[in-house]
Structure formats: C-alpha cells, structure tokens
Amino acid sequence: MKRALALTALALGLLSCSSDKRTVLTVYSPHGPELLGSLEKSFEKAHPDIDVQWVDMGSQEVLDRIRAEKDNPQADVWFGAPAEAFDRATKEGLLEPYIPTWSNAVAVEGRDAGDHWYGTYLTPEVIAYNTQVVRREDAPKDWDEVLDPKWKGKVLIRDPIASGTMRAIFGAIVARSVTQTGSPEAGYEWLRKLDANTREYVLNPTILYQKIGRQEGVITLWDMPDIATLKQRFNISVDYIIPSSGTPLLVDGIAIVKGTKHPKEAKMYYEFVTTPEAMRDAAVNHLRIPARTDIPQADLPQWIRDAYSKIKPMPVDRKMMAGHLDEWMRYWDANIRNSRRGK
C-alpha cells in the first residue's frame, strides 16, 4: 500500500510539473494540428503570457462537448464548424456574442444576425474522384450525375451522421426538394439512389482519404479544401469537380464560448486568427478559402481564384436547415441507409 501511495505521489508530481504561470486559453477546433499548431506558435510569440491549448476533434463533436460542458465550460474559443452547427449552438444558448473589428468585411450569409459567430473560411462542397482510375472528362460534372448506374458500388460516402460536411450536402439536397416540391420526398428518393451506388459508408475522413487514394472506391462527395490538401500536400491521386448546377457553400466560423473564464484572451485569439495576414497564410499554407471579402485576390493562390469564379453557391435556407436537418438525418439513418446499397 505504501508503494501505491508513493506511485500516486509520483504521478501527481508528474502532473504538476507541466503547469506554468501563463493563462491557459482552450480552443476546440476541427482544423487539424498543422493549422492550429502554426497559429499557436505565432500567437504565443505575440502574447507570451498566454498558453494556447487546442483540442482537435470533429465539428459535431465540438458541439456535443460544449453542450455537455455547459455548466462548466472548458473551452474559451470554438474555432471551426459549419454555420449550421453554430446556429444550433446559438439556439441552445451556448455562445457569447462578439462583434469582431472586421465585421463589415463578411457577407451577410457569413455571420450570425446576433453576432454569436462570424465566418472565417468558405468550404465549397465538391465531387472528388481518383485520377488514376477516372479521367477528368468522365467524372461526374454535377450532383445528379453521381447517381448514374455506372458508378454503382464505386461511390464512397463518409458516414453522414457524424460529419458536418455530409450533413450539409444531404441537407442541401433535401432542402432543394422542399423548396421545389414542398416535400422532402424527392430529396429522399435522390438519397436512396445514392445509397444504391454507395460502396460503403466510411466512419471517418482519414479512412475515406485512404480508401479513395488506394482505389477502394473512385468517387466521393467531400469539401474542396480537404481534397486540395490531399492532392497538393499528400500527393494522393485525387482531384475535384465543382458541381455545375451549384454547390452548398459552407461558411466555417469562429465563436466565443458562453461562460468562458478568459473573455479578454478569447477575443485576442479570435482577432489574431482572422487578420488579413492570418487569412492569407491559411490560404497559402493550409489551403483554406478566406471568408473575408477585403483580401486582394492577387494575394491568393491560383486555385482559390479559380474557385471563386467557378462556384455557384446553392441557395440554402439556413432557418429551414436548423429546424429540420436533424429530423431529415434521422429519417435517412432509419429508412434510407442500406435500403438499396449492394442490392
């Protein structure tokens, strides 16, 4: 028993030596170690009295965390998630309003009317394909072409329940059906046809990337910055096509968590990661498309300028999405998933 006590004391010792005097600022974010790490370094250099600690997880997980920690918020800043997730958090009273100094440099769709969150990056959804197997001219040019029976068993889909990206795409399809026909049924039928072509619902993005790169499937629906990263940074043979009829243009945002113990530092971080310089750096080095409209086009890489000119944003009724997306996804999960796949 003495040994056990000694070991406990040792463990506590190990724990305590890692703490220092700096103010700890906690950031929940899905942006990945590369971008977060580089921002952490430059921020801590500019503010040596602050220790930035980021926790890297999927955006839907961030929402779940912040909800669970409502009575004792652990995070100060929530950096990164589709607008839909932020809208939901706003509705549940989880966010602290803040008007950034650059509030006028973001389009109306790229911000919350009550200032609970602001857009940082734009994430267009695209159709991605493996370039070793599919020639560019043969790849689907628009959403409906993905339903072509020739892709049967060749489409990989990231499990949409846990994925903000996939929820946005599925949601846009169903919302389109509601606006055009007044009912979600046509949208569901579309998703059933997609289910018929789907080879597998992949449970996380990494495995999706691996599978598409290694030709286990040749087509997927995903977001442009990630596919660009795979192609440019990881030399995986994939490329994307911007759907011709329009695509959901997700706004990825930033927000301050309600009940933060470090509001001053949180605002400093908020501003720091959204300066034009930070945006430019994120665009060049981390392939993010800035949401701020006041950054000169000439400063941005060619592929982003191309994207700006080719993308036709799909009009999305965010209010309808916030009210119905969960219900649609539940219906999909219960009645559409696997209803035609592999049959």
Added chain:
Amino acid sequence: MKQGDTRRSLLLAIPVFALLVWTVAYPNVAVIAGSFENGLGHWREFIASPADREALSTSIIISLASVVASLAIGVPLAFLLSRFDFPGRRILRAVATLPAALPPLVGVIAFLFLYGESGVVTRAIQRLFNMPEAPWRLTGVPAIIFVHAYTMYVYVYLFVSAGLERFDTTLDEAASGLGASGWQRLRYVTLPLLTPALAGSMLLVFMTSLGSFSAPYVFGGGIRVLATQIVSSKLNGSLGLAYVETTVLALSAVAGLALFRWLERKRKYTSSGKGSATRRVIRSRRAQIAAAVLATITVIVLVLPHLMVILVSFAVDGQWTTQVMPPAYTLDNYRRLFSEAELWRPIMNSLSMAVIATAANLIVCFVAAYLIVLRKFSGRRTLEVLVALPWAIPATAIALGLAATFNRNDLLSARVLLVGTFWILPLAYFVRGIPLVSTAIEGSLRQLDPALEDAARGLGGSWWLTMRKVVLPAARPGLVAGGLLAAVTAVGEFVAGVVLYTHANRPISMEILAQLRALAFGTASAYSVLLILLVLLMTLTARSFEERMA
C-alpha cells in the same frame, strides 16, 4: 472474532460501500433515469427505429459469433500446447498471448493495414493470383468477428490452459483403461471438468464483444452496433435516446451474464488433488512436420499485426498507395515524437492516469476483497454484486453514465463536477478496473485459510500486525496480477477516452486517433509502437517484482 474486529470491518465497509455505490451504481441509475426523462417517449422512439433494432440484433449476433470463433481457436490451441510436445511448441506458447497486448485501437489499425481491401496480405494475394479485384473486403459483421476472434481467443486460451494445468491426466488414463473412446473421454471427462473455465472465458468474450467500440468504429462501414449507436445518437443531439440505447446495452450484458453463469452452474465437478499433467510427445515423423508447419503459420499470423504496426511506423506518410508494401522508409516519425515536447504529453498523461487509477483500485479492491472473503457480514452479497457490476456494463455505458452523473456540482444529488477536468478519466479507468483487481485479490485471499488470521489474532497479534504479516502477503500475487491488468488496460484505453477526454488528460489512444485524422499514419503507428513497448515494460516490471518478492 473479537468485538473490535467487527467494528473495524464495519468501519472499513462503510466508506468502501459508499464509494462503490457512488461511482459504480449511481451513474447507472442516472442513465436509466435519463432514459425516462421524457416519460416513455425515448423508449418508443427506440422501439420504432429500425436502425436501433438492427443495432441491437447485430450487437448480439456479433457477440455470440465472437464467442464461438474464440472458442474455435482458443480451445484447440490450449489442448495442443498443454497436451502435446512438438517442434516449435515453445515459440508458439510464447506468442500465443501476444494479441492481448495489442491495445484495442492499435489492433484494429494493424488489421486494416494487413487485411483491409488495400492491405499488405490482400494486395499480395491479389497480385499473386492476378485478380482484378481484392479477394475480400474487410468490412461489416465478418470483419468485426474476425478482429474479435483474433484478440479475444486469448481469454479462452488462458482460461482453458489454466484449467488443463490443474487437470489430472490420470483421470483420463483411468477412463481409457475402462475402455472409453477418445470422444467419450472428451465428452464425459474433460469437458465437464473444464466447464468453469469455458463458461468464464465465454462470458469475458461476450462482454468484451458487446462493448467493443473500435472494431465496429473502423470496420463498421454500413452496419450498426449499439456501442457505436450510442455515440452517434449523442452526437446527433438525442441524449435521451442515447440513454435508452445505453440501458438496453447494459441489459443485454446482464442477460449474457445470467446465461453464462447458468451454464456454469448446470455442471460443476471438481477434481480433488493436485493436477499432474503429462505431455504426449508426438513421435510420428509426418505428424511432427505437420505440427511444426502449423505452428509456424500460427506464429506468423499472431505476430503479423505487431510487425505491421512497427513497419508502418517507419513508413513515409502518403507514399503508400497501390503498392503491396510501403515504398519509402524514414526515422522521422520517431524523431518528431522525441523532439516535440507537446507530442510527449499524451504518453505522460496516460501513464499518470493509469497509475492513479490503479493505485486507487488496489486500495479499494483490497479492502472489498478482504471483506468479501475473510469477513462474514450481512452486506457481503451486495458488495460482491457492486464489485462485479462494471464487468457487466460495457465501457461506452460506463463512460456515458459518468458523463451524466459528474457534470455539475450539486450537493443534494451527490454530484461533483468532474466532466471536463483531468479527474474524469482516472475515475473511468478506476471503475473499469474494479472487477479485474477485486477478482484477482479475491482469488489470492481464498487460498488463505481463514483460521490463520484468527490464529494470529488469538496469539495476541494486533489487527494491524495480522493485516501486514498474514493478509497482505497472502493477497500479494492477486494485487500484482490485478494491478498489472488494470494498469495495462488503462494505458491503452480507448472507449471511455472518446467520450470523456479533455486537453488536460488527452490519452495516447486519442492522440493516435488525432494523428489518424491528420493522415499521419506513420506517427500514429509510432505512438502505437510506444504503447506496445509501455505495456511490455509494465508486464516485465510486475513480473520481476513478483519474482523478487516470492
């Protein structure tokens, strides 16, 4: 028994009882209460959802199939190794328990690299036979059962081997002398005597499969099981439904417990006397070669996942696409790990949390086992149930229960805010370790003649002296074995981590997951290798400690 002793056991019993009720029973009550927060609404939702019904039946099918598959591998292996002597036996014996040393998430990843659609073995076979497509796909129910069988047959093997060690082969010879055929001997002598070992290991496999999270998480593809459905419901914002799913999962586990306990009770034979096993040497030349070949293949299959993780830890990320083997190698994955202080944090976190949880386990479980085995008092049965409870509750359910209970400070409902702090994960590890450590200590204490303790007291030894000189030494093997098991499980723990980790306690498994998210397979594998080494180091330390004390 002296008057003071009764008071003293009561004094020990009350805090242990309170602690166990609070950390083990109470969270489950909170989950069950949560499932009814909407009246029967969430239950109706569960029953009406085809997805949830599918998840329930798939969970049970997978668990039962995993039991069958583990038996199919574990029982013959145990028989082969304890009854026969053949070339290669010692190596095979040495690696037979290796799969258990593979932490859950790591094992699954290794399988993906090996047998996945674009894995090494799959691609090699595809190339060899010039097939246009991969010969199989590692997804869905068969893939999960495959992974379970590989990692869980070890339980069956260990239990049955132990049973056979104690088994007196003279009994078998006697039966043979009486004219019983080989089959009859197996059916009427060997199997009945092995029933406790079989039932115990079947129960363990069933429970572990039911709560298994990482295999369905990675290979699940289209299918659903309850363990992943819970996390998915929680992410989808339907916490009430998640509570219902958790309750159903726990109920299935309890049903499994009852079933296997019943199986065990149905047949109970004990062999008196010490086991004396004789090993038959295989003499026929042909059988010798066959056994050696078979043993070699088995050893390779058992070692491959470990080798694969080591191999990938040296691979350059992103280079391995359609080739059979990773084409380029580097030391960078390790260099990064050793040069960036931030990357060391998860290792220190996991280590310190495992030490804290295990230390708490040793103290609490020692007291509990002492009370259960050596003290006769009225609450004994209840204490036994409390201690065994975390065994019957899958890890996802434990994690969700803790998250539902320790989410705010509220004196009236005895809640303390631990969610989002460092302490929530050590607490989860502690709860999961309770049955492991208690069972081990109980086993050791049962071998102590209760009269010895009374004798020591009768001879005038103080309670404390008796404890130190008689009870503790008797409990030592159990303390070491149980503590080791708990610590090893905690270091590689994944399921509770997914639900409960924060920046302050980020464990190794979450770091591996984060590296996978960032496509850094090499770094993730390097972490896995370190984790395997850590487990090995802990095992060796415990073994040498035990040898020094013995």
